[in-house]
Amino acid sequence: MSEAPEEARPPVSPPVVTPVRVVIALCLVAPFVAMLWVGSFAKTDPAFIGIPFFYWYQMLWVLISTALTMLAYQLWQRDQRARGAAKGGAAQ
Template sequence: MSEPPSEDRRRPVVTLPLAVAGLCLALPFGAMLWVDSYARTTPEFIGIPFFYWYQMLWVPISTALTAVAYVLVRRAERARKGGARR
């Protein structure tokens, strides 16, 4: 028979916060890879074609989503380490 996993060899568990963090990291990639959604010139914003300002809009959005993912992963790590000490 197989032995139960020891404390050192536990499987990583995918929790809701980690899944949300993964979604936050994948969302900008999906938005940029779906070129048909932004491959046009209208509507313009202060004279800049949609193609350009849409991409530049994703810079701060990606930054915010990466920060959210970082916080979620750090909280999950602290919770896992805190629960392992008990």
């Protein structure tokens, strides 16, 4: 196998932790924590229209997870556009 010479490779920058990326991570981790913490929802009361808490809590998290994933995606897209604009503006 042949490797590209050192000068042909683009410089690798270290990962950047920004407040937006922390919010993105929290949006993506929250549903996992909520579903893995079984003790918080392993009960039947309060019932909602006759459905035990155990079931409607999980179904509610399906909707919440969808909203949080959409929010994380939108924040990621905005962050990538801002980074692209910053790189483009700095290069000129």
